Amino acid sequence: MNASEGDVVVPGDVVQLPAKSGGKLILGPGLMKVREEVHVTKCGVLRKGGNHIYYVDSRQKKYVPAKGECVLGVVTNARGEMFRVDIGSSDEASVSYLAFENATKKNRPLINVGDVIFGKLLVASKDMEPELVCVDSHGKKGRLGVLPEGGFLFSCSLNLVRKILKPTCPLLETLGKELAYEVVVGMNGMVWVRTNSVRETILVCNAILNMETLENHQIEHAVQELVYQLSSC
Known part of the structure; x- marks a missing residue:
């Protein structure tokens, strides 16, 4: 099949990706090259990342290591x-x-x-x-x-990690306008957070975990609502 970004794919599908001028395409998780064809290895949605990277976006919970991540x-x-x-x-x-x-x-x-x-x-x-x-x-x-001491490590879905790491996602920037914090996000679904207090750490963790089902235009309002709830306690 000739799949494009946003198409649903299943294992066994053969996708035809556009040729990259001056170099090769980079295949991420869910895609594997067999001879001259690109095969799908798991169910999900075909996505395109930066620098001509293609991968299959799925809601899997178990992390499968990928070189370079x-x-x-x-x-x-x-x-x-x-x-x-x-x-x-x-x-x-x-x-x-x-x-x-x-x-x-x-x-x-x-x-x-x-x-x-x-x-x-x-x-x-x-x-x-x-x-x-x-x-x-x-x-x-x-x-x-x-990483320095004093941080809190928690797990989330791999889908959420990919979402908040997208340049178009306003979550981390919006949180930075409301409070001072440090965050490190791993592609394996683990997030490390350090703030000035336990209450602020809980707020940042809740904000990240609650963003999975929200659209970008809803995130800023949701963060402001969480900050208001924290300040009123």
Whole structure:
């Protein structure tokens, strides 16, 4: 079938994507190239992201690791030179102590069980366990690494994560106009939030969780309503 953005697709469908001038298309979750054809591997809606990325948008709850995606995880164990990280997938991810900025054999990063890590998937395959890295190609951590203490980590649907990360979604910007907060969003459906008080943290978490079924023009009003309810308590 010749599917276009917004079409409903099912496993086994063969989609014909437009050719990208000067390079190749990037296939995201739900799409797989078999010889010269692009096959659908799960039910959902065909979507187009930035930089000629195509993927299948589905309401799945279990995260399937995809190479290059940034995810949040909790350190569960430390074995020798590797740390084990729960990223919400069927298998725990691993990350080497050398995968952090300025890390050497003599200068190991201070990481404890229970710490929250924001990393990028370096390896993601059905035949291998996921592997994380917390530096970019230049060895700089940027936004990656161990997150500071005092934050709150919670889970939401993968569909909601993709929604709030879209440039057209006004949620995070609208919240920033009402209160000061920090937020880190992982493509694995985990969100980390830190504010100045427990009440504000609850407000931000509720605002994010309640936005899944709202349209963009409804979000600003919904956030203002939550802020009003918090101030009147």
